[in-house]
Amino acid sequence: MQPLYPDIKPYACHALAVDDTHTLHVEESGTPDGLPALFVHGGPGAGCDASSRCYFDPTLYRIVTFDQRGCGRSTPFASLENNSTWHLVEDMERIREQLGIDKWLLFGGSWGSTLALAYAQKHPDRVLGLVLRGIFLCRPQEFHWFYQEGASRLFPDYWQDYLAPIPPAERGELMQAYYRRLTGEDQIAQMQAAKAWAGWEGRTATLRPNHEVVERFHERALSIARIECHYFVNDAFLEPNQLLRDMERIAHLPGIIVHGRYDVICPLDNAWALHQAWPNSELQIIRDAGHSAGEPGIVDALVRATDAMARRLLRLPNGGDA
Known part of the structure; x- marks a missing residue:
């Protein structure tokens, strides 16, 4: 198994004001003149951490990470104001321009795969390729x-804890019931709902129980729950089936899709449908894995994918034009 690359520290940090409300935390790591790559974190609302930089060979890549609106070290924390998919897409473009990058590789997992696809379809001429994990197409069925x-049928024990903050009379529309509490004035009810929402996701993220993963979700519970619920009750601000519908815009771009066979959060049919709509993609189904980017088989596949993309793109003329 290929492990993550060793921990590295960023060589530059930026506070980028993208409007009158939001300021993004952006970091650059690796090699300043290396192949530019943008790490697009999940959630929405999860933020980046030190491991976000470690999926890339730091001698080959210029690694850019950023905390999306309302999470991590971006401010204001857990804010829903001016926070939508298309705000984030334009934030990514603003970061690219600010850092003087012509084109970059996109690396995203879960919600990060959603956002990476949305950005690539809006700005295909700025993308060299994509490495995507745990595909999330944000369709109503997901x-x-x-x-x-x-x-709920696979994890009825965990599901009971997810249901607990919501009275039986409101359980016919659970996302709406959660949204009322996560955006309400009662801070105790808000935190109870946030912990239940994030706990459900954390406990189902891995094939085998992983206390550290659950703890990370609990630590970020408020931003994850508020922002995810805000996005999801609004269908992620996407038109019906938009990401699959618009795949022709990026059909020419190379892509590597990594997906756990037993991913319960984003079932494998998401990745299968994307691969079928993307002739220039490679799908790797990881036999002994669920959803989490930290599972050994997923780590192995993702590190090998970024290595393969570096070899492919750095061999091309004109700085890797795709």
Whole structure:
């Protein structure tokens, strides 16, 4: 198994004001004149951490990480104001321009795969290729599966804890019931809902129980729950089936898709449908893995994928034009 690259420290940090409300935390790591790559974190609302930099060979890549609106070290924390998919897409473009990058590789998992696809389809001429993990197409059936009925049948014990903050009379529309509490004035009810929402996701993220993963979700519970629920009750601000519909815009770009066979949060049919709509993609189904980017088989596949993309793109003329 290929492990993560060793921990490195960023060589530059930026506070980028993208509007009158939001300021993004942006970091650069690796080699300043290396192949530019943008790490697009999940959630939405999860933020980046030190491991976000470690999927890339730091001698080959100029690694850019950023905390999306409302999470991590971006401010204001857990804010829903001016926070949508298309705000984030334009934030990514603003970062690219600010850092003087012509084109870059996109690396995203879970919600990060959603956002990476949305950005690539909006700005295909700025993308060299994509490495995507735990594909999340944000269709109504995905939201229903995980937050209303479906995954509940695989984890009925964990599901009871997810249901606990919501009275039986409101359980017919669970996302809406959560949204009322996560955006309400009662801070105790808000935190109870946030911990239940994030705990459900953390406990189902790995094939085998992983206390550290659950703890990370609990530590970020408020931003994850508020921002995810805000996005999901609004269908992620996407038109029906938009990401698959618009794949022709990026059909020419190379892509590597990594997906756990037993991913309960984002079932494998997401990745399968994307691969079928993307002739220039390679799909790697990881036999002994669920959803988390930290599972050994997923780590192995992702590190090998970024290595392969570096070899492919750095061999091309004109700085890797795709």
